[in-house]
Amino acid sequence: MEDRHHSFSVKTSFDQRLSLVVFICVCSSSFLFWPQSDNFALSLLKYLFIALVCIFLLSQLWRLQQWRLDFVLSDKGEGRLATGEHFKVLKRTWVTPFVCLMYIEVGTQLRLLMVWADMLDDTDYRHLCRLLLRAKIKQTKPHNEV
Known part of the structure; x- marks a missing residue:
């Protein structure tokens, strides 16, 4: 059977931004659980780290505005990024x-690519x-069944 290739172009979306905002809130709220310190140097270090x-x-939220990714994916799970x-x-x-x-897996690197449903139209996302x-x-499946 012929191996078909499908092209996808994803860009930043509301769900992606919302997930980053939630992550920022979780990280920021974790600073509330840090112990109080009377030591000026430790307090300064704490506030510097928070900043x-x-x-x-x-x-990262600002850079997300310009984020875009184009890729091609085949039926076999192999693909090519826009960078080649x-x-x-x-x-x-x-x-x-x-x-x-x-x-x-790109070369020897493992990467996680999150594609939110609202990055694509409904048909492309289902595809x-x-x-x-x-x-x-x-x-x-074992190789002899494919």
Whole structure:
């Protein structure tokens, strides 16, 4: 059977931004549980660390505005990023109605790619989910059954 390739273009979405805002809130609220200290140096270090973490997370939120990813995916779970790098979708990929967590292997690197449902139109998102599930099934079958 012919191996079909499907092209996807994803960009930042409301759900992606919302998940980052929730993550920022969780990280920021964790600072409330730090113990109080009468030592000026420790207090200064604590507030410096809080400021650095908040600046970093807010900068990530700012950079998210320009985020975009184009990739091509085949029925076999193999694909190519817009940069020309080839990747393979790993078996531990997770598909839900809200988000697809794609674990991909690019060369020797493992990467996590989160594709939220609102990054694509409904048809493209369902197409992506089917491709990922098909690739996952093919990876679990013994070679003589494929």
